[in-house]
Amino acid sequence: MIEFTLPSMGADMDEGTLLEWKVKPGDAVKRGQVVAVVDTSKAAVDVECWQEGVVDELITQPGEKIPVGTPMAILLEPGEAPRAVAPTQGAARPRADSGQLTPTEAIAATTTPRRKISPAARRYAQEHHIDLDAITGTGPQGSVALDDVRQIIARAAAPMPTAPAVDRIAEMRKVIASAMEHSKREIPHYYASETIPLGKALGWLAAENAKRSIGERLLPVVLLLKAVAVTLKRFPELNGFYREGAFAAAQKVNVGVAISLRQGGLIAPALLDTDIKPLTQIMHELMDLTTRCRAGSLKSSELSEPTxxxxxxxxxxxxxxFGVIYPPQVALVGFGRIAERPWAESGGLKVMPAVTASLSADHRVSDGHRGALFLLELSEALQHPEEWDR
Structure with missing residues (x-):
């Protein structure tokens, strides 16, 4: 038996409201399958399940607000039999004189009692195509009554209450502020910055885009994201999580991208495996992520897995x-506006497109020397984008 609980989708999420189940009792569930839609303060999120099994019971009902970690459903492991229903009062017991059961008693003891459903409830459920297995009975011994079916139908028909946009914005600002307050209070930040020339990188990008159709062209941001991911492979102490007094380096590089929302606030979902994907794929996934983020349609893994x-x-x-670290992560990289600047090189002065890269890092895990080396290697990586676009 497996308990499926509401996963944490970031340090700024304490609870969520179940909007919809995508599965029902008896359904087989695969790893990565979307099983529910949960409303957070920032978006309606498709919640994935990372265990295989069969849905045995749905504990949480649509409309309920539940804390992170609360059991939402019970799954049976592959091959596991459904849970036995407790015997009703008066079920047969072994005879006291012989310790054996009579044939009639044996049949009574081994047969699973049928679930009690009133005829009116059964008929009403059939007329409205309601799955009786998904209803928790409130009658005697858990029996399903007509009112139980009517409540399910009324709940499904009623529009989900939605807060006005201004209230959602206020709630989002509140949870962002709480997470950042926690970060600044608990994490000893240090900061470093480096101005990086981008003449070579943007020249390579222009030549690459000239060979592509308009829909396949790359934006400079994908160079910055890929360069960060590639450089992190040599600085594992900046890529991971600090939990329960200890640091754990991440096995993957999942870059969380801070995306501003049109109504205010921001979300930082993950581009998974950023270091091993070609620029074209990163560009496609970034555009898709931005569109879904602003439409309020994200997956739970995209919010829970940034490293x-x-x-x-x-x-x-x-x-x-200079950003604030998003716990339990241990670092944040910031890029300002790409702008032309006076640049001294080989004893001469010229105009060069450049960007200032900053690093905010956790002093419990790394120090300023390593942070500075990371920025220098990031700068070097951006001089040779042709070497890691594969």
Missing amino acids: ITVTNLGEQGATEV
């Missing part, structure tokens, strides 16, 4: 940004 976060201010941002 580091990157914030990129883009063309309309400031030239520098």
Whole structure:
């Protein structure tokens, strides 16, 4: 038997509201399958299940608000028999005189009692195509009554209560502030920055885009994301989690991308395996992630699996940004606006496109020397994008 619980989808999530089940009792569930939709303060999230099994019972009902870690459903492991129903009062017991059961008593003891459902409830459920197995009975000994079926139908027909947009924004600001307050209070931050010339990288990008159709062209941000991911392979102390007083390096590089929402606030879902994907794939996934993020349609794994976060201010941002670490991560990389700057090189002065990269890191895990080396190697990686676009 497996308990399926509401997963944590970030340090700023304490609870969620179940909007919809995508499965019902008796359904087989595979790893990675979306089984429910849960509303958080930021978005409606498709919740995946990472165990295989068969749904035995749905504990939480749509509309319920539940804390993270609360059991939502019971799954049976592959090959596991359904849970036995407790015998009703008066079920046969061994005879006291011989310790044996009569044939009639043996049949009574080994037969699973039928679930009690009133005829009216059964008929009403059939008329409205309601699965009786998904209903928790409130009658004597758990029997299903007509009112139980009516309540399920009324709950399904009633529109889900939605808070006004301004309330959702206020709630989002509240949870972001709480997470960042926790981060600044608990994590001893240190900061480092480096201005990186991008003449070679943007020249390579322009030549690469000239060979592509408009729909396949790359944006400079994908170079920055891939360069961070590639460089992290040599700095594992910046890629992982600090939990319960100890650091655990992540086995993958899943870059969380800070995406601003049109109504305010931001979400930082993960681009999974960023270090091993080609730029074209990263570009496609980034565009898809941004679209779904702003539409409020994300997967739980995309919110729970970032191993580091990157914030990129883009063309309309400031030239520098120093972010706050998103716990339990231990580092955040920031990129300001790419802008032309005076650049001294080989004894001469010229104009060069450049970007200021910053690192916010956890002093419990790394120190300023390693942080500075990371930024220098990041700068070197961006001089040779042709070497890691594969």
